[in-house]
Amino acid sequence: MDGPSGVRKGAWTREEDVLLRTCIEKYGEGKWHQVPFRSGLNRCRKSCRLRWLNYLRPDIKRGEFTTDEVDLIIRLHKLLGNRWALIAGRLPGRTSNDVKNYWNTHLNKKCFGKAGKDVAEKTAKVTVIKPRPRTFYKNLSYLKGKAAKESDVQSADHTLSKPHSTPPLSEDGFSWWDSLFSGKEGHEESTCFRDGSAKESISSFWDEETPAATKVGETFLEEKESDWNHFSFDMDLWDLLNA
DNA sequence: AACCGGTTCAACCGCATCAGC
DNA sequence: GGCTGATGCGGTTGAACCGGT
Numbered sequence: 001m002d003g004p005s006g007v008r009k010g011a012w013t014r015e016e017d018v019l020l021r022t023c024i025e026k027y028g029e030g031k032w033h034q035v036p037f038r039s040g041l042n043r044c045r046k047s048c049r050l051r052w053l054n055y056l057r058p059d060i061k062r063g064e065f066t067t068d069e070v071d072l073i074i075r076l077h078k079l080l081g082n083r084w085a086l087i088a089g090r091l092p093g094r095t096s097n098d099v100k101n102y103w104n105t106h107l108n109k110k111c112f113g114k115a116g117k118d119v120a121e122k123t124a125k126v127t128v129i130k131p132r133p134r135t136f137y138k139n140l141s142y143l144k145g146k147a148a149k150e151s152d153v154q155s156a157d158h159t160l161s162k163p164h165s166t167p168p169l170s171e172d173g174f175s176w177w178d179s180l181f182s183g184k185e186g187h188e189e190s191t192c193f194r195d196g197s198a199k200e201s202i203s204s205f206w207d208e209e210t211p212a213a214t215k216v217g218e219t220f221l222e223e224k225e226s227d228w229n230h231f232s233f234d235m236d237l238w239d240l241l242n243a
Numbered sequence: 244a245a246c247c248g249g250t251t252c253a254a255c256c257g258c259a260t261c262a263g264c
Numbered sequence: 265g266g267c268t269g270a271t272g273c274g275g276t277t278g279a280a281c282c283g284g285t
Contacts, residue, residue, distance in 0.1 A: 009254080009255075010253095010254075010255095010279090011253075011254080011279080011280095012253085012254085030271090031270090032270075032271070033269080033270060033271090044255095045270085045271090046254095046255080046256085046271090046272095047254075047255080049271080049272085050253085050254065050255080051253090051254085053272095054252095054253070054254085055253075082274065082275085083273090083274085084273075084274065085272075085273060085274085096272095096273075096274080097252080097253075097254090097274095098252090100274075100275085101251070101252050101253085102252095104251095104252095104275095105250070105251055105252080
């Protein structure tokens, strides 16, 4: 079942799984372009990555979704739309593929059953919260606990400082975190810090994980070290889901 | 037993974004 | 700023499975 490029496609064999698992255990996750070479697999990097993430990862949970998980999926889908990776991130042991498949095979019908689907499409225009990517300047004064200065916004040596626990209002009284979801222009660059080294943990943090009005400040840095792709709830998201 | 249609889920594909140069 | 390669994501596909006839 080799493709035109000679790369194998289709179902994975037990032997391939062993090779891939051995490779990941030895070299760790990431650097997927090197995995086929390192493992000796005649598979493309995408195939290797997908197989690992969706099937071989040791923390993957198999079996039926619990009622709690189903409930969470429904709520999160209502909130986030088809952002399966985000939803899966709130379900420990579940992959985005799992969630997507489950939604398409079970919940889509359940929530929008044949009769319901037409109604849903016509009436329920779901407002999906899609947090915008933010950039942060690490020297921002309130992150350092002092008054904001123009130079703070513009400059950026690339070290992160502990943020102030209560971010101040901007000059027009508009809380910078309000803009996270409002889409209000003109507040982004002046209220955030851009730091290449922190981009992974901070920019994506805001982009993918943060619901409206999430507490910032010390929580922000404390959580920075934890793995947000696994299971952690900030209370505001929880409130939002329970609303 | 054989066929058929529906369902499930692993895997593929294309695209967007990111990061390094 | 533009280019290029790497990565991640969501949509889609298709083989395997299952139940009904």
